[in-house]
Amino acid sequence: MKRFSGFLVVLALVVSGCSSGGGAGSGEKPGEGKADSGKSIKVAMLPKKKGVPYFTSCSEGAMEAAKELGNVELIYDGPTSGEASEAVALVDQWTAQGVDVIAVSPNDPAVLGPAMKKARDAGVRVLTWDADADPSAREFMVNQATAQDIGYALVDTMAKDLGGDGATGEVAIVTASLTAANQNEWIKFIKERLAKYPGLKLVATQPSNEDQKLAFSVTQDLMKAYPNLKGIFAISSVAFPGAAEAIKQAGKSGQVLVTGLSTPNDMKTYVREGVVKSVILWNTKDLGYLTVQAARALVDGTLKPGAVSLKAGRLGEKRIDGENILLGGIMIFTKENINQYDF
Amino acid sequence: MKAREWTLAALLALLMLYAWRADPSFVSLRAQALLSTHIWELAIVAIPMLLIVIAAGIDLSVGSMFALCAVVLGLLHERGVPIGWAAIAAMAAGALQGAINGWFVARLKVHPLLVTLGTMAAYRGIAEGISTARPLSGYPEGFLALSHENLLGVPIPGWVFLCLAMFAALVLGRTVFGKWTIALGTNESATRFSAIPVARVQWLLFAGCGLACGIAAVLTVARTNTAKADMGMGLPLEAVTAVVLGGAKIEGGSGSVIGLVLGLALIHETREFVSWHWKLNELNLIVLGALLIVSVLIQRVFESRNRVASRPA
Structure with a gap:
């Protein structure tokens, strides 16, 4: 029997080890008897x-x-x-x-x-x-933002960063892929909202296929093709940093603005450097x-x-x-x- | 049952006793039946893995065969093949992949570790290629019921496992094929010089393993309603862990189905209870690793005891 006790000790160690790990890792241990x-x-x-x-x-x-x-x-x-x-x-x-x-x-x-x-x-x-x-x-979905919320916020933010209601200039969209359902909904509302700002003119919508390198080169091409380009909506989490990097490397920080949806940590450096003025997300x-x-x-x-x-x-x-x-x-x-x- | 198996049973009883005191609802039949849905697929793959390990082999490609079978099922269904035929084709694909493994091992006499390491990558690659890594979903209700329906309180995949386990136990204990398998693992060169058809035994073992992967894949697709090329990544590690924990020697020659069942139960219950009780998903891998080490420790203790016991007085 002595040898068996060895295994029991090992098991006890495994179990107790897990238990202390659990205690340290979370403050959400179930309170027994509470359900009563x-x-x-x-x-x-x-x-x-x-x-x-x-x-x-x-x-x-x-x-x-x-x-x-x-x-x-x-x-x-x-x-x-x-x-x-x-x-x-x-x-x-x-x-x-x-x-x-x-x-x-x-x-x-x-x-x-x-x-x-x-x-x-x-x-x-x-x-x-x-x-x-x-x-x-x-039964229900807790929805952080509707396509309309996002589309309108993107345009309003861009307009504000370009000088308010009277903002003027050419803008372009770098999207995920041309068939991405979410993005197409947003684009619909971006176009709808742009009507409010007659000075802003949408000149192109380009796909980046969830590829940061492609987003980078698409943005370079856009800046070459439209020298008066003032703003880019980079509306996928991959396109946003790709576009920002292209603007930064072209030395056009501050001349061409880019905005989109992202978490703050991902875009902090670009915001600090001034390539990006505003990052959009829900709370x-x-x-x-x-x-x-x-x-x-x-x-x-x-x-x-x-x-x-x-x-x-x-x-x-x-x-x-x-x-x-x-x-x-x-x-x-x-x-x-x-x-x-x-x- | 041998001492080794009694030890596993005692550990399992101890765990369930602890679970029962800490969280009685975990031990309820209803909870256990529901949670059991997570283990059957692994359990089905572990049976042929046991036989292969007994024959001093190993099959690392089980996860990839599993994924390729699932993808075959998904693609055929997508192209309008009736689901029954698609499922049969998936299982046949499994047997074929296993047979290819077996052919390399038996005819070309390459070590199973190397063969299946190679096919592990190859089968996974094919699965990713033909499915373009897309998830394939949308199966008919009747097919999904395969994994969701219970029979006498046990989910259908559980019955599949029970039948296969009994079959394996019979083969191992009562047939010539079983004796050959054990002989192959005990001393391969001696076996080659005897009248045993080594190549055929190896070939059948690996083909059977592929078939089991096919069965497991069909049941998994029915459970999750999706076939994807990245399924079953952890399967080889988990299956070998269960086999070794169950008392099979990785060098071959010994192992039992009862031990495997106990090993599987211990892995399953420990894993489920840890995540049930402490609600920390990140503990899962730690538990699997710890169990593998514990099993090696147990093996050590028994070996040294045997040595002591066999020493002349």
């Missing part, structure tokens, strides 16, 4: 990938909401590899644990769909946030905050099909469009405020 009060609920929140600054900052807002509500126990976990199959494993686990709400940012909607439906069949309420899945797999903390508020309201019954608005704590009343809970309110990062954000 009947009011407290468990909300599990799944990011596309755990450990990414963008999602970490979302989780901070989610924790804030959970703390503020006091009766929400928040579980925030996700695949560190970004693998959809691992995300499925987590959703299955939460379903088996019988959490009240699962909020998913699906990294692959087709893979996560069946697991989300299984969760719903088991009586778990399911939301999506940040990215959507098949509508039958969830990530508020996105996490609103998701937890929506989860609570879903269980309380205040958020139900047909609802047109949702009271979301410090964010106030938020509009609901169909099954989309709209965060609204685009954030603009400039030289003045970008250093306050770390994600």
